[in-house]
Amino acid sequence: MNRSDLVTKVFQNIDSLNKNDIELGINQILEVLSSSLEKKNRVEIRGFGTFSTRKRERRIGRNPSSGSSVVVMEKYHPYFRASKSLKMKVK
Template sequence: MKNKSDLVDLVSRRIEFLKKEDIDKGISEILVYISSTLSKGKRVEIRGFGSLSLRPRSSRIGRNPKTGTSIVINKKYHPYFRASKSLKRKLNS
């Protein structure tokens, strides 16, 4: 699976009574919910799969590769996924 449309195709083959358009809308809504929840600084947990949260990257000194001058890279947040115990067991069995 490479992208969202591949996921839509996979789900539509497994759940034949749903239209592809409805599956696409459902997946889009899930992604919007996850994005908006993370942007509020909250954690998203999907039981049996894992949780998504934000982790801070502290500010640091970087270097412009063209000029070699030092620049300050401000503090940023990046998404972090932690797999559930049951997912880890499935992957390692």
């Protein structure tokens, strides 16, 4: 499911809003989520899951084309942990 599919699905369930309003709402939610993760803040949505960032330590990697060793600096990546209720629904 992509963003436009999500907008269409929400529109089918909520007929009191138009598609533009739903799209703006979804975009705003994703923007707030992204900006919170940029600041290394944790976002918890009860009954759904928790979004956070995890640190990947500095390591030695390989350049696949030349085979030479390269240093991959530490960096943060987004992480999602599903809630128990979401895990049960997916099961």
